[in-house]
Amino acid sequence: MKVTPGSGDQGVDVIAMKDGKKYAIQRKRYSQKLGNKSVQEVHAGKTIYRCSIAVVITNNYFTDGGKEAARALGVELWDRDTLCKMMAYTDHMAMRAAAR
Numbered sequence: 120m121k122v123t124p125g126s127g128d129q130g131v132d133v134i135a136m137k138d139g140k141k142y143a144i145q146r147k148r149y150s151q152k153l154g155n156k157s158v159q160e161v162h163a164g165k166t167i168y169r170c171s172i173a174v175v176i177t178n179n180y181f182t183d184g185g186k187e188a189a190r191a192l193g194v195e196l197w198d199r200d201t202l203c204k205m206m207a208y209t210d211h212m213a214m215r216a217a218a219r
Contacts, residue, residue, distance in 0.1 A: 131144065142171070143174070145161040145174070147175065147178075148178050150179070152182045153175065154182045155185045158196075162193075172195060173193070175189070175197070179198065180198045180199060181198055
């Protein structure tokens with residue numbers, strides 16, 4: 120995993136590898152829903168950093184316009200509900216491993 124510099128990051132905050140695929144990830148902590156700007160930025164960053172997958176992660180949700188742009192550009196959206204499910208799964212797996 121690599122964290123990109125704060126400025127000039129081309130819309131990508133983190134570059135990560137999983138299962139041989141390179142991810143371009145943009146993180147947003149907002150009090151309002153995210154629109155299509157973040158989707159467009161990470162899509163461009165995906166190309167610049169030669170990544171396979173682009174993802175926008177937020178503690179909130181996405182507007183209909185943001186969802187539409189993501190579908191058209193093939194960008195994954197991880198909203199508040201997705202993050203909660205991921206954390207619950209991680210906790211569950213950690214508890215199973217500890218019980219062994």
